[in-house]
Amino acid sequence: MNTSIYPEHGWPDEFVQRYRQAGHWQGETFGALLRSRALQHPDRVAVASDTQQVTYAQLDQQASAIAAGLLARGLVAGDRVIVHLPNIPEFVSVIFGLFRAGIIPLYALPAHRIAEIEHFASTGGARGYICAAEHAGFNYCNLASTLQQRCTSVEHVIVVGDNTRSFTTLQSILASGAGVPIPATVSSPQDIAFLQISGGSTGLSKLIPRTHDDYIYTLRESARICGLDSDSVFLCALPMAHNFPMSSPGFLGTLYVGGRVVLSLSPSPEACFGLIEREHVTQCSLVPPLLMLWLDAAACSKPNLSTLRVVQVGGAKLIPEVAQRVKPVLGVTLQQVFGMAEGLVNYTRLNDDADIIIHTQGRPISPDDEILIVDDNDVPVALGQPGHLLTRGPYTIRGYYNNPAANARSFTRDGYYRTGDIVKLTPTGYLVVQGRAGDHINRAGEKISAEEIENHLLAHPAVFDAAVVSVPDTYLGERSCAFIIPKNEKPRAIELKKWIRERGLADFKVPDQFIFVDTFSETAVGKISRKALRAQLRAQFESTQQSV
Ligand code: AMP
Ligand code: DBH
Numbered sequence: 001m002n003t004s005i006y007p008e009h010g011w012p013d014e015f016v017q018r019y020r021q022a023g024h025w026q027g028e029t030f031g032a033l034l035r036s037r038a039l040q041h042p043d044r045v046a047v048a049s050d051t052q053q054v055t056y057a058q059l060d061q062q063a064s065a066i067a068a069g070l071l072a073r074g075l076v077a078g079d080r081v082i083v084h085l086p087n088i089p090e091f092v093s094v095i096f097g098l099f100r101a102g103i104i105p106l107y108a109l110p111a112h113r114i115a116e117i118e119h120f121a122s123t124g125g126a127r128g129y130i131c132a133a134e135h136a137g138f139n140y141c142n143l144a145s146t147l148q149q150r151c152t153s154v155e156h157v158i159v160v161g162d163n164t165r166s167f168t169t170l171q172s173i174l175a176s177g178a179g180v181p182i183p184a185t186v187s188s189p190q191d192i193a194f195l196q197i198s199g200g201s202t203g204l205s206k207l208i209p210r211t212h213d214d215y216i217y218t219l220r221e222s223a224r225i226c227g228l229d230s231d232s233v234f235l236c237a238l239p240m241a242h243n244f245p246m247s248s249p250g251f252l253g254t255l256y257v258g259g260r261v262v263l264s265l266s267p268s269p270e271a272c273f274g275l276i277e278r279e280h281v282t283q284c285s286l287v288p289p290l291l292m293l294w295l296d297a298a299a300c301s302k303p304n305l306s307t308l309r310v311v312q313v314g315g316a317k318l319i320p321e322v323a324q325r326v327k328p329v330l331g332v333t334l335q336q337v338f339g340m341a342e343g344l345v346n347y348t349r350l351n352d353d354a355d356i357i358i359h360t361q362g363r364p365i366s367p368d369d370e371i372l373i374v375d376d377n378d379v380p381v382a383l384g385q386p387g388h389l390l391t392r393g394p395y396t397i398r399g400y401y402n403n404p405a406a407n408a409r410s411f412t413r414d415g416y417y418r419t420g421d422i423v424k425l426t427p428t429g430y431l432v433v434q435g436r437a438g439d440h441i442n443r444a445g446e447k448i449s450a451e452e453i454e455n456h457l458l459a460h461p462a463v464f465d466a467a468v469v470s471v472p473d474t475y476l477g478e479r480s481c482a483f484i485i486p487k488n489e490k491p492r493a494i495e496l497k498k499w500i501r502e503r504g505l506a507d508f509k510v511p512d513q514f515i516f517v518d519t520f521s522e523t524a525v526g527k528i529s530r531k532a533l534r535a536q537l538r539a540q541f542e543s544t545q546q547s548v
Contacts, residue, residue, distance in 0.1 A: 011398055012415070016190075019394040022368060025213035026220075027189045030099035033216065034060050037258050041230070046255060047089045048279060049263040054089050056258070059096065062174060066097025069177030070128075073156060073168070077102030077186040080195065081128035081156070082120055084108040084143075086135045087240050087263040090160045090170060092251070094130055099193060102186030103128075106195040106207065107241040110135055111446075114143050114150075114504035119204050121151040123402060124195055129154050130170070133161035135265075141165045189213040195401055196243055196341040199440060199447025203455075207401035208341050214395040215247065218345060219256040221365045222249035225347050226335060227310060228283065230258035235275060235284040237267035243341035244315055244445075245285050254283075269297035277304045285312035285337070287445035289475055292322055295329050305330060310350065312337045314361075315445030316477045317433050323358040336361050338433055342417055343396025344369060346431050360430035361423075369393035372416060373425055386434045389423045390416040439534050441470040441480045446508045448480055450534060453500070453509055457482060460499050462491040467520065468511060469538040471545075482511035483520070483537050490516050515541070 011019070019025045037046075038060035047054045054062070075081065081098060083105045085091045098105045106124045108117055110132075120126065129147055131140035144157045144167060159167045187193070189212045196208040226249045228234070234254040238245040240263070246252055251261040262279045264271050267290050275281065286294065291313050298305065311330060313323075314337030326334040338361035339345035346362035364371065373387040374380050381387035392398075392415045399407040410418050422434040436442065439450040450468040457466035465485040473479040484496070493514040500510045520533055 010190075015394075015415075019213075019217075019368065022394075024217045024366065024368065024394040025189065026216070027213065028216045029187045029189055029191075029212040030096065030193055030216070031063075031187060033256065034063055034096050034100075037255065041258055044230070044258065045260050047092050047251075047261045047263065049087075049089050050265075050275075052089045054093070059093055061178075062093040063096035063100050064182060065174045065177035065180070066093060066170070067101035067103075067177065068180035068182045069173035069175075070097065070103060070156075070158075071101050071182060072176060072180065073173070075101065075103055075128060075156060078104065079127045080104045080106050080124045081130060082106045082108055082117060082124070082126050082154075083241065084110070084112065084117065084129065084131040084140060085160060085241070086110045086132055087236055087265050088132065088160065089263065091240055091263075092255075092261070094160075094170070095194070099187065100182065102191075104192055104194055107197065107246075109197075109239050109241050109506070110138075111239075111506040111508055113506055114146050116205065116504075116506060117143060117147055118150055118504075120197065120207070121147060121154050123204075124207055125153055125402075126151070127153055128156035128158065130158045131160070133159050133163045141167060187212060189216075192401075198341060198400070199442075199449075203449055203451045205449075206403055206406050208397055209399075209401045210395075210397070214343075215252075216256070218247055218365060218395045219249065219253045222247060222345065222347070223253040223257045225249075225349060225365065226253070226283065226312065227350055228253055228257050228259055232257065232259035232283055233262060233279055233281045233307070234259060235262045235264060235272060235279070235281040237264045237272050237284055237286065237290070238315075238445075242315075244287075244312075244337065244339060248285065248312065248314065248337050248339050248345050248347075249283075250285065269294050269301075269303075273297070273301070273303035273305070276308055280307040282307055282309045283312070284308065284310075285314070287315040288313060288318045288322060288477060289316075289444040291318070291326070292475065295322070295325050298329050305332070308332050310335055312347075314338055316442045317361075317435075320358050327354075334358075338362055338431060340419060342419070344391045344393065344417075344419065345395075348430070356428075356430060359432065360426060361433045363428075363430045364391075364393070366394055369396070370416070371425070371431075373423060378412070383427065384424060386422050386424045388437055389419045389421045389431070391419060392416045439469075439531060441468070442478050443470075443480060443508060443512075444476045446506075448509050450480075453480070453482065453505075453511065456500055456503050456505065457484065457496065457511075459503075460491065460496060462487055462489065463496075465520065467534055467537055469534045469541065471513070471538065471541050473512075476512075479512040480509075481513040481515060481541060483515050483517055485517055485519060
């Protein structure tokens, strides 16, 4: 099967030439990258966890064995396979095994449940699903069984760890593939390497096709901008399937430079502070609410963080009051990161003035990142004014996977991606994020689509209408609030929460708060857009907060 990027979401030829000539795209692939690092420093530890240490040579061997084992089971280059694993070393060997076989991983977050996984499997046409047997009290094998009943395309389930359902284990794949030759390079640098998922501002998440060339470019440059080298030790505390800890610079950026990745199953200070001391961690990335937890915990317990140099913070807006505490409390350099799985990533630079580090969300990685800040009619605003951020460049996608309707909405005719973010540009080219234009809730860095949750609430027999909005939250940044018009008798909030969970949605999507109302407004129903309605309800919420 031809895995080359589909014409509708490839870069036009003139851009391909430009990015190659500039040296951004260097023709590397993930499969070859690991081999070259393993040859350079076979005995260095690539990935460490509480229980395992895997060297570059071992990782390289495991990747080859997994590739051979999967191909022997009938998977072929170009197939899509969902990877649903927590922060364990097998995450890394599995994805490199898939890369080496030319199979395309589709990354799901551990918090995702059957509703999301089924959607990924059907939109991605997945032939396989690789999961942990159990993690954080959740049995992924049960999910796998339901998935196979609902999605016949998913022929292969592979489980990391023993399981009672007699699914194939990763151990048996490794054993069957060990030493078995695999076909010579199956991927070309411009092929899709994997599918990331979008935060999903309108309805369900979309699939983001990233190529070897474009993603490896961000790893190389992110590692440079974040000061990573082969002596760096990166602690991956956030879920490693997320684009931020994966690539900005993340665990892949660390492997790119031959450094060491330390995995934590939990991002809590209790779990991470000990690891930082034991493994001599130098870098880590966090979302703002976690940073706040770390700051409070460090101020009390005075852990030994002497090896830590840089903490990257991104995924949601970091307020200056919190940013200011990083250096004095943790003794490290703060690096703000404003990025998106679709591409564009901005960093404050390590040697920037404190004022820039504290008050901006950084500037783009690449001289070829093109930024436009426009009004509602796509007309550029004056410098320094807030507007919609549009972007295109050497690592920003030109289209979602298999989704022409979303592509028509999310990209301009000349290929700019409509990020949905409202930003301001400073005179020196730094971005300051103001908020979102659309209706998604950024709950501690986890993005929730209002529309997706509303549709699930509307399916409840006692709900006449529902509107989900974001409301400010001191700790989470934003939390979700559902306004509900009951049909007859008012349902209980706890019942609606249970309903959302039982529909198989990730826990972070369960509304934090419910407000029951008789009507949305005199003129609202059916006459104004959902967007205007949500804005009105949010304003209503804020005014009641002020009056208390
Ligand atoms: P996703 O679609 O899940 O990849 O999320 C990307 C979105 O997260 C961006 O478009 C922003 O809305 C938000 N985001 C990421 N980093 C930051 C940041 N440092 N400050 C504010 N918002 C951010
Ligand atoms: O929120 C994100 O998606 C994000 C944040 C920081 C991201 O994808 C990234 C850096 O690469």
